[in-house]
Amino acid sequence: MANNSFNVFDYEDIQLIPQKCIIEHRYQADTSAQLGSHTFKIPVVPANMSSIIDEKLAIWLAQNNYFYVMHRFEPETRLAFVQKMHQQQLIASISVGVQAQDYLLIDQLVQAQLAPEYITIDIAHGYAESVAKMIKYIKEKLPTTFVIAGNIATPDAVHFLEEAGADATKVGIGPGRACITKIKTGFGTAGWQLAAIRMCAKAARKPIIADGGIRTNGDIAKSLRFGASFVMIGSLLAGHDENPGEVLEQNGHKVKIYYGSASALQKGERKNIEGKKVIVPYKGSIVDTLKEMQEDLQSAISYAGGKELEDLRHVNYVIIKNSIYNGDAGVINHDLSNL
């Protein structure tokens, strides 16, 4: 792929074309999505970031049949977390890196006879031997665990991780709202994330999780159209009562803080910083936001002329650069709350 450039597009450049409706009501559209041996309510997973998810939210998500991935930034709590989830007969889904402590955790899980249903290997540059080695280690020690590996940006990387044994790959380098990778390194899929998903999905033999850059609920349907099986979301699922952190006040408005996993705030030092802190509006309960995501997906399925998520995958589309805000592309915060 070196020295090549591509015709690319992103979420705001695409509109999906409606087909004849075949359902009488939107509630008849089935948004359930399978990953591994479990089926979840919607094909959406909150980002495994410490400003998005904590143990309490993980339990609520699991109890309510949403897929979740716990973050890896309190490494010493992970073993007890898996134990706690299994005691409650809930799915355990955790994150690991590629350091010695992560290998130790796998050994401890084996010793305790605790096999999490899902392990996500979460590192910034996932097209790496270190990730292949960790995939193989998990697959050898915990063969029943579904392994998600990332993050990556290219078909080559998809092949590499699938060859190593990954059950799913996570695509997206730099499109995140709290991300500054593009600015700091010149690399990534920021600005062409949807095209990257398409390229990776065409190459993939296993599910792809589209990670980062989702700014509206319609972007979820678009991700599925271009081959994603699931979508990982940070900023759109930030700012709720259930997200970690206090509700603050700024200029008379309630807000919360959303920060990147590679931000100084997360790392506690200024070393290899590729993330930032973002102030997001306070949005109330995540229950309502997730419900609205499901309703919007049901509506999307109906526009696709279908009755399940699979029907979104075959609709036609048009590419019109920056068209979706009807010429109002200058509106960058995409605040739809007063419509």
Ligand SMILES: NC(=O)C1=CN([C@@H]2O[C@H](COP(=O)(O)OP(=O)(O)OC[C@H]3O[C@@H](n4cnc5c(N)ncnc54)[C@H](OP(=O)(O)O)[C@@H]3O)[C@@H](O)[C@H]2O)C=CC1
């Ligand atoms: N999706 C995305 O666009 C990005 C996501 N993140 C998230 O931030 C978190 C923390 O990431 P971070 O602390 O930066 O690194 P990681 O924790 O991801 O680093 C994992 C390992 O990879 C090594 N490494 C080699 N090259 C790179 C590279 N270009 N970028 C990062 N690591 C590299 C690191 O070594 P060493 O530290 O010695 O270099 C380290 O041993 C993770 O959760 C990650 O997913 C971060 C950046 C981009």
Ligand SMILES: Nc1nc2c(ncn2[C@@H]2O[C@H](COP(=O)(O)O)[C@@H](O)[C@H]2O)c(=O)[nH]1
């Ligand atoms: N480059 C960075 N990417 C990061 C960082 N922290 C998280 N992330 C990625 O962003 C998505 C969420 O994106 P959003 O657009 O929905 O907000 C998350 O899942 C990670 O992949 C970071 O510090 N730097």
